[in-house]
Amino acid sequence: MGQQEQVATSLTGAVGQEIGASLAGVDAELARRYPGDPGTRQPVHTVYVPADAFAADTVRSWGDRALAAMDEHAPDAATFARVLSIPQELAGPVHDRVRAKLEREPVEDLRIDFEDGYGPRPDAEEDEAAARAARLVAEAYADGTAAPYTGIRMKCMEAAVRDRGIRTADIFLTGLMRAGGLPDGLVLTLPKVTYPEQVTAFTRLLEAFEQTHGLPAGQLTFEIQIETSQSILAADGTAAVARMIDAARGRATGLHYGTFDYSACVGVSPAHQAGDHPAADHAKAVMQVAAAGTGVRVCDGSTNVLPVGPTEQVHDAWRLHHGLTRRALARAYYQGWDMHPGHLPTRYAAVYAFYREGLGQAASRLAAYVARAGGDVMDEPATAKALSGYLLRGIDCGALDNEEVTRLTGLGRADLDAFASPRRGGPAA
Known part of the structure; x- marks a missing residue:
């Protein structure tokens, strides 16, 4: 045994207490602003369906149409893998899991659209559509046919459509309350947000609804859709999107990138409006940094190239969508928009290949970290958190x-869960 070291200090306990007291406000601010991942499932996509096209069988219909597209244009695992350049060893597992997913749960997150996909309508018509949407959503949750997450995108808080958006949200939420209450998977999307004050206004609307119905404060949450340059860089040079998260006062759950509105806003010509354009990369990077640690998740946009027509044309559209999805996953955008049933096969193929090809390495690194066994990579607690999150998203x-x-x-x-987020199960040793 070596000689035991003598431990000596120079400072009194009062110094540490003084420092602790001086940083108490910062500690509280960090806990409030950066609570970490919420520890809940994040859907891999959001499907937008115009309110007038939404029906009781929408989810099942999208799944059936996606399966029919695979039957017609990639009837076996080898063909599907060849079209999408999926490694041969993953061809069978990915193909089989995609088909099983389309049969079991084709849509993870459904948004009934009262904004661009629906457009301006007579008030009586939109009133009726909002009430109908509430009834169908309530019935779907009651009979088990709803997507895990379902909700509406109302019109925005700009003056021209503000009253209409507020009324649609009120009719939809009131209809759900009358049908038995708000479902656990309810999601609201606020589009075309330009100023943090618009987020504050929508937050006030939700507070008023909760108070009217005696709901717990903060039960109603929403996503903020980023579709304007001003939401990324405000007139004073600050990142407005960070102020928007704060303005939501804990109610914001997601930042959704609007590919085509944002692209048009910054002057990108229609032929070049896409999720991999440098303007899109910049906007999403700012969103990602602003949201980091807040518990607010970033969602990528969509492609407007639809997989329709002859097989060669469908394959081209599939390759494009698959490539954009893979690119987004590598950049930690784990959710994106899907605009057509034909996008579902490539959404799930990209997602499933991403998680299955990384399973072995992620699992071995996490196991080595837990065992403190080292291996050829020396990981830190933050990496163990990321590895656990990766595996959990793959499972979900x-x-x-x-x-x-x-x-x-x-x-x-x-x-x-414990490794991935303190809000899931507390920090792991």
């Missing part, structure tokens, strides 16, 4: 199975 969407992750890591779901 159906790319991975709980059993195979447990077998490879030695960790159960509760263990992964």
Whole structure:
């Protein structure tokens, strides 16, 4: 045994207490502004359906149409993999899981659209559509046919359509309350946000609804849609999107990038409006940094190239969508918009291949971290958090199975939750 070291200090406990007291406000501010990941499932996509086209069978219809597209244009695993350049060893597993997903849960997040996809209508017509949407959503949750997340996108808080947006939101939410209450998977989307004050106004609207119905404060949350340059860089040079998150006072759950409105806003010509344009990359990077640590998630936009027509044309559209989805996943945008049933096969193919091809490395690195075994990569707690989050997202969407992750890591779901977020299960040792 070596000589025991003598431990000596020079400062009194009062110094530490004084420093702690001076930073108490900062501690509270950090906890308020940056609570971390909410520890809930994040859908891999959002499907937008115009309010007048929404029906009781919309989710099932999208799944059936997606399966029909695969049957017609990629009837077997080899063809599907060849079109999308999926590695041969993943061809069968990805193909089989995509088809199973389309049969079981084709849509993870559904948005009934009262904005651009619906357009201006007579007030009586939109009133009726909003009430109908509430009834159908309530019935879908009651009979188990709803997407895990469902809600509406109303018109924005700009003067020309503000009253209409407020009324549609009120009719929809009131209809849900009359049908039995707000479902757990309810999602609201506020589009075309330019100023933080518009977020403040919408927050006030939700507070008023909660107070009217005796709901818990903060139960109603919403996504902020980023579609204007002013929401990224305000007139005073600040990142307005960061102020928008703060203006929501804990109610913001997501930042959704609007590819085509934003592109047009900054002058990108229609032929070049896409999710991989430098203007899009800049906007999403600012959104990502503003949202980091806040618990607000970033959602990528969509492509307007639809997989329709002859097989060659469908394959081209599939390759484009698959490539954009893979690109977004690598940049940590784990959710995006899908505008057509034909996008579902490539959405899930990209997502499933992304998680399955990284499963072995992520599992071994996490297992080594837990065992403090080292390996050829020395990971830190933050990386263990990211590895757990990666595996959990793969499990939640159906790319991975709980059993195979447990077998490879030695960790159960509760263990992964604890590593991934304090709000899931507390920090792991």
